[in-house]
Amino acid sequence: MDASILSLYDRIRGWEERARRAPVTPRLSREALAERLRPYDFSAPRDLAELVSNVADLLEQGIIQNNHPRYFGLFNAGTRRAGVVADALVALYNPQNAASWHSPAACGIEDHTLGYLARKIARASFDPTSSTTAHRFATFTSGGSEANLTGVLSALAHAFPRYGEEGIAAVGAQPVFYGSDQAHDSFIKIARMTGLGARAFCRVRSDDRQRMDVDALRAAIARDRAEGKTPFLVAATVGTTATGAIDPLRDLAALCKSEGLWLHADAAWGGIALFSDSLRPHVAGLAETDSITWDAHKTLPVPMGAGMFFSRTSAPSDALFSVRAGYVPEIEPGTPDLYQRSVQWSRRFIGLKIFMTLAELGDLGMAAIVEHQAQMGRYLREALGARGFRVMNDSPLPIACFTREGGPEVRPADVARRVSDEGTAWLSDVRLPNGQHWLRACITHHDTQREDIDRLVSAVQSACSEVSG
Numbered sequence: 001m002d003a004s005i006l007s008l009y010d011r012i013r014g015w016e017e018r019a020r021r022a023p024v025t026p027r028l029s030r031e032a033l034a035e036r037l038r039p040y041d042f043s044a045p046r047d048l049a050e051l052v053s054n055v056a057d058l059l060e061q062g063i064i065q066n067n068h069p070r071y072f073g074l075f076n077a078g079t080r081r082a083g084v085v086a087d088a089l090v091a092l093y094n095p096q097n098a099a100s101w102h103s104p105a106a107c108g109i110e111d112h113t114l115g116y117l118a119r120k121i122a123r124a125s126f127d128p129t130s131s132t133t134a135h136r137f138a139t140f141t142s143g144g145s146e147a148n149l150t151g152v153l154s155a156l157a158h159a160f161p162r163y164g165e166e167g168i169a170a171v172g173a174q175p176v177f178y179g180s181d182q183a184h185d186s187f188i189k190i191a192r193m194t195g196l197g198a199r200a201f202c203r204v205r206s207d208d209r210q211r212m213d214v215d216a217l218r219a220a221i222a223r224d225r226a227e228g229k230t231p232f233l234v235a236a237t238v239g240t241t242a243t244g245a246i247d248p249l250r251d252l253a254a255l256c257k258s259e260g261l262w263l264h265a266d267a268a269w270g271g272i273a274l275f276s277d278s279l280r281p282h283v284a285g286l287a288e289t290d291s292i293t294w295d296a297h298k299t300l301p302v303p304m305g306a307g308m309f310f311s312r313t314s315a316p317s318d319a320l321f322s323v324r325a326g327y328v329p330e331i332e333p334g335t336p337d338l339y340q341r342s343v344q345w346s347r348r349f350i351g352l353k354i355f356m357t358l359a360e361l362g363d364l365g366m367a368a369i370v371e372h373q374a375q376m377g378r379y380l381r382e383a384l385g386a387r388g389f390r391v392m393n394d395s396p397l398p399i400a401c402f403t404r405e406g407g408p409e410v411r412p413a414d415v416a417r418r419v420s421d422e423g424t425a426w427l428s429d430v431r432l433p434n435g436q437h438w439l440r441a442c443i444t445h446h447d448t449q450r451e452d453i454d455r456l457v458s459a460v461q462s463a464c465s466e467v468s469g
């Protein structure tokens, strides 16, 4: 076999075996990195096999290993081999998914996969006997940010039919939209990019469980209307990034209905609950929303970037993104292609890693991974409680935010940094808008086990003594 492929094969196979023994936070100093890059002045060709080996070494030594069972961090899923192999196949054949006539097999695989996932959403209904798929329009996106952008744009186009052609000025009154003070900060960027301005994104107070306070939202809508502004959207968060809180979808759906507002659910990570019978009831109401953000790269064991946008109707997307390019052959008139109904133009075959991962695992295999992660989340809480820590959040999802009980006060950021420097595990600290500051550990890897959690908790205990001593 070709030496470069062999070298890649060894790394893929070897990583799963080596991961547990490797440090989570290897250290390659900036100087050492610069030194290692200096020979690459591109003046002379190099051997590919040697390149594979050098680059893989750099990646094993020079990044935080989020694909490690003791990475308890931000929502970066551990990846399984099916997703890695899928991305290699995508690179090999490089299908152009902008137009389905160009890549019927690749677009067909994506539609097939999205249809399956839309049926998962349909099961998260207020009415457990209903399983009607409401979200008939779905696309893969680069990530949750693009999906949230598409949600805001869809709500704008829906509320203000002249927005697409005449712009924000034609809307008249100042449009405003709402999210909790825990909503993802991508909405700030989106408010700026859409021409609404950051102040059009109104952050509503959350309660002591970090869920949007619906009374405060109702009051904000009334106040804004009285001031002549035009509310058009509520962005609920289903699984906040900081603490895994789930906004009250039932109350939000009722309020949006009576106020005539678009309800978007940002379930970038919370969508993980859709695979699990025990977690699904916590996200009931996703089926009743107008649109949804769900990140495959946070909730399935697949590599980045794989977000998803689901919507009841393609009408706003068709209105917003419809263009007719003379240089793109019109093979199937009347059937819009993805470049005509989404933000992207040239489009990577994002969906294969999801298709292959689901196909390899099967429905039950995927459910078992999420149930395992939920169980590890419960064990994490127990282990923390048993060893002198107090868990401060109550999300049903596998994430724990905690502080040390008793002892001298320690700064969570110092503790997290100390754990990271030591290299056994990685976790982060989180600061809430009300000033609370906690340690934060999230189960993101499919193969995190009890002993990994025990080692994390021990590392946090030692770090607490060290930074307070």
Ligand SMILES: *Cc1c(COP(=O)(O)O)cnc(C)c1O
Pocket (backbone or CB within 6 Å): 075, 142, 143, 144, 145, 146, 148, 184, 186, 237, 239, 240, 241, 266, 267, 268, 269, 295, 307
């Ligand atoms: C991560 C995240 C996003 C952004 O998604 P990307 O895939 O990083 O673009 C949006 N919302 C929530 C709740 C998230 O956790």
